[in-house]
Amino acid sequence: MQIDADNHDADSHQVIQVRGARENNLRNISLDIPKRRLTVFTGVSGSGKSSLVFGTIAAESQRMINETYTAFIQSFMPTLGRPDVDGLNNLSAAIVVDQERMGANSRSTVGTATDAYTMLRIIFSRLGTPHIGTSTAFSFNTPDGMCPRCEGIGQISDIDVDQLVDRELSVNEGAITVPGYAVDSWYWQVMAGSGFYSPDTKLKDFTEQEWADFLHKDSVKVKVGSNNFTYEGLITKIQRTYLAKDREAMQPHIRSFVDRAVVFTDCPDCGGTRLSAAALTSRVDGLNIADCSAMQISDLATFVRRLADPGVAPLLTSLRELLDSLVEIGLGYLSLDRPSGTLSGGEAQRVKMVRHLGSSLSDVTYVFDEPTIGLHPHDIRRMNDLLLRLRDKGNTVLVVEHKPEVIAIADHVVDLGPGAGTAGGELCYEGDVDGLRSSGTLTGRHLEHRARLRESVRAPRGQLSVKGADLHNLKDVSVDVPLGVLAVVTGVAGSGKSSLIHGYLAGQEGVVVADQSPIRGSRRSNPATYTGLLSPIRTAFAKANGVKAALFSANSEGACPNCNGLGLVYTDLAMMAGVSSVCEECEGKRFTPEVLGYELRGKNISEVLDMPVAEAREFFTTGQARAILGRLGDVGLGYLRLGQPLNTLSGGERQRLKLAINMAEKSSTYILDEPTTGLHMADVDKLLALLDRLVDDGNSVIVIEHHQAVMAHADWLIDIGPGGGHAGGEVVFEGTPAALVAGSDTLTARHLREYVSS
Template sequence: MSQRTIRIRGARTNNLKSVDVDVPRGRLVVFVGVSGSGKSSLVFDTIAAEAGHQLTETFPPFARNRLPKWTRPDVDEIGGLSPVVVIDQRRLGGNARSTVGTVTDAWTYLRLLFSRVGSPHVGASNHFSFNDPAGMCPTCSGLGEVVVSAVDRFLDLDRSLAQGAILLPGFGNGGYWYSQYADIGSFDADTPLRDWSEAQRAALLYGGEHAARLGTRPPRDYEGVVQRFERIYLHTSDDLSDRKQETLARFTRSAVCADCGGDRLNEASRSATVLGHTIGQLGRMEVTELTEVLRGVSDPAVAPVVSALVDRLRAMTTIGLGYLHLGRATTSLSGGESQRIKTVKHLGSSLVEMLYVFDEPTVGLHPRDVAAMTALLRQLRDKGNTVLVVEHDSAVMAIADQIIEIGPDAGTDGGTLVFQGTFDQLRAARTPTSTALAAQAPVVTAPRTATGRITVADATRNNLRNLTVDFPTAVFTVLTGVAGSGKSSLAAELVAQHDAVVIDQRPVSANRRSTPITYTGIAAPVRRLFARHSGLPAGMFSANSAGACPDCEGLGVRHTDLAFLDGQETVCQTCRGQRFTSEVLRHRVNGLSIADIDALTVSDAIQRVPDQAIREALWHLEQVGLGYLRLGQPLTTLSGGECQRVKIARELRDAAEPSLYVLDEPTTGLHLRDIGTLLRILDQLVDRGHTVVVIEHHLGVIRHADWIIDLGPGPGRHGGRILYEGPVAQLAGTPTADALRAG
């Protein structure tokens, strides 16, 4: 008889304090708790990690070496596990060749369809693959885009040649190429280019016929600035140095391939049609529209292909992604969209008694769209699976079979089992989550007065319909609307047309050595503090310098290479993981050794480290609710929401002149109780004269706004219009207004 619970005893991963809990199998269980309480440590780093590790161990050593590595949790006992599927918010990175169609396998079915019934017949399905030489456009190599010169960035028209009007490296006065233009007698080197004629500027840039028409003709071998730049930077196959890459990033842009028009395919593959549509045209249709078109394919020979493709497309619509098209690059998807894309392949799965683990599946969803996601979670459960969800949304809590709360607070003040029971029982309990559920932020009735406006003109990005929008300055503006309505596109246009500080959810650092100590710049002050108290050189208190343990070279661990088996990482026996020599560790400041500093939380360090500069550098992390982070915690372990708050903390520290700040769903990963902290921080920015624009679905944030710009009415081609602009108190007649009234 199968075990009816996942039995956990003595879980101590990260901040968990020997947690004992029985999680029911075959149920939908939602884990809640304040940010940093330990819920992710229990669900992802304990349950999922052990299930993943045990499954990996069933494969031969050669295969294990190529499978994902799972770090085994610190736990006394764990049983009742199933094979695990983790569906997290990590963005679907990939590269320029990865699209919604390729990552969902929908493009594979579409290629197969065209290879069988496309007219004229072109060839096998690989002839419709832009990642295969048989199908890719030879001009853009299947990318759909080419790199072209950003000629408008080449010249500063207010300068003369002698003053460095040509901004390209090596073309300024004294540069290698300068004499080719200033000294040939065809151009006036001392007159600002704005005072030249159009013909003279064209001759300078493009040479050829333009140069030939000049009264003072350049030498026969004359090259225009654009020609020379492209020969040096675009038409060479040499490996690019960092300097060349920087130049390319500054003076080029991507443009749609002129040959394939962005379809990525060669001419023959672009010519084939099904129901009068080319594969490129179908790839640009929204998923909902494409589904309707494909229902018209009646050839019984391809019925299984059409059925499988339509099922895959319907699944995308079910989880609220019907506004996407198969040609959309995965690199442009948000974390929430990435997570929902990953679920598509599991909707049609025949596997049962699996363990599905979700990380905030409602991220990026308008309250109107949450019902579709909760239906999906219940569908997975009803097929006989165990579904574990880390979530802050009350709508997901409401449909849970059981809720488990970890807390009561963050970091060292969390890590215990606070509550286990039903949603109704939770509402009656006295926990941080139940208290936050009972509270509701009021709607702002006296919004701040704008000092001016920032205009986005004629925006046509993605589904925007030639929008011109005014953003009020020195106030808090929230962009609202259903998923896919155009909020992110409008924010991107705002950033493109005006200088802005973008605070998104991308990782703060890719370096595992980067920690709050290095990020806040307190590493050197900490070393100097210990040097003053000990009389030793400051370098002795660096794990990368003279004071490092010689056996582990300051890493605190020893790595043993076991060839085809997993490498083994063990704590260094010499320093016992403390990274420094015993001589260095003897010296203490306020009872703390240099190794103890890493183990302090931000809040503890503010209280215990006797240095004003260090405390001030950490204060802003405390202000944004990250006081629970350990100073030595790698920043690569932070969630998307935590990364965003770290960036906000830095802006609070550095912000001087009034600036425009654009934030992408800053409530991601935040407990209901922590929303108020975030809003206080954003208010601080506004009170300093900054303009804050936020893309957000959280009703508490929307109620707090001075100004609302609501887009819609639907996603994709059904959106892209402004439904409302104004104070939140007057918002009416839109899906967002309905959600505010219902919430």
């Protein structure tokens, strides 16, 4: 990589120099980012913020760090390509604190992920009575401390036999309903020919011995016909082949079967605590380590403050500071035994952030991706304090963010745009916040923009009633959610909003949930396949060229044989991260040369799938394709490419994609979970217009949201609180936004009042 020749004075080492960045849609931009300062990157979704911050700066830092390892070690690491940039100078080591969930490893908890549990183990090994050994005696991840029955998982699995078989039928009649065991299948033949029972006897008539052999027999050799096979009882085989696998790695039909057939219950030996009986006997100030782990972190912080012992004084201080930081960042409602895989993207990001606050490293570049996601305005102030603390330790802090409250604390702002996708990628402004306000850019114009309280609210046309809700922290909540209006549910993080709405309304008839959860599907899925858009596109290509439509599917006949239509070749490195490279045969275009020779109005199928939604709307002006593209544009996804893999979409983008699909359904009730996630301030107004349109078309819209613009625009507000965790779980206000502002003193009321009066 070339070193830029200009600016080699003493000041040049105080900035990260970016010269000629062209990654994704970036248009050859150059800028200087001050080091040891807080820089916020703004711009509409798809403007190029992530391409600059993550795809260029953080990616090159990571690549250069990897190059410091020996060739032997590098051979086991994924090969990172150089970002498309002329020069990147004065980089420091970059740590990306993103919203990726923390993995579904059942052995990972909030306590293990933050090292809080490690500190607690050492404290119990020193202060606990009776003394039972070293800190490993309190670890559920080591043989010393784990419960032998559940091996430190805390749960045991039980199989519902009636989800595996139909007792009214015989094996020959298809009694086994497990996937892969259909009559005449390989597994079925071994079961039917095993000789342990008659395949013509109905299961309900099996003897006790036949039933035991059928379900639980250990592996044994049997002769079926002239061949030898290994026979196992049905449950024995399912436990070995299905239950030993990670759920997320299963094929969808296997996963749905396992979810039906397997019931997980707390381990009866350890009561779900994961720990050995000895570990549970040792106590400090009347509590064992499982009691401490199950406590809300805010309560645990109070408990730890009561402890004093010179032998572990430094450790107690460190644990207190860590727990206080978790409380300060708005995670005081969590417990240390909470599995880390159950945290939302925003919660996972904040847990990672606290981990770095305790680090003694300085002069590091920390990169954050919308750290305010999932945060009430009350909690955003605390998040800002932590970002500033990281900066004040001598670090460079780079934040991709839309919220004006975070932009306001920036030392430096970089605004990208002016639009999204091909209409973005330019440097619109860089400088201080005051300069941004007067810059005339889209971000600058919207910085002081405020949505007004709705002047007249719609009258409800019925209601969904919840009675005596007590899931998680809800305290016997009864509430009527009005229908035919825009109803917004709000409250601080952990107050019980999601427990109320997802726990009690989501399953009801006619209720459609559009959330940010990952979309089931492989890396082959994209907006065109997921929305059904590919079907009319394939038909149009087939009709124009007089050939069959299957040629224009990268999952079918037209696929490049080298990459099987992926456009990428994946190399599996077993336990290491896999490596992908662009297919050399099709150069990433996914189709055979023959298929790429067919055109529709001057474009081949690969070029059409590379179009952003907005461009495709101009290309397909009629029919089903135009209708689907119109809905994608309406939800603010005009910049998405039709063929972009779904696993590259953010949570907010996934939610808006699901909403676009559901908008084609007949009138219903929509539940949206933080739909402003990832939206620029200018796009929030468009979202409000879309929500209005949904309601005016006869739908009901229920939104879980923290954004004051959405609260102000609501017909009806339900505020849950007053705090998070066991300090929440109550309805603290029901009524119009105007009534909340005029007469309530909840945390939401205070922030909304400040918002509409500024």
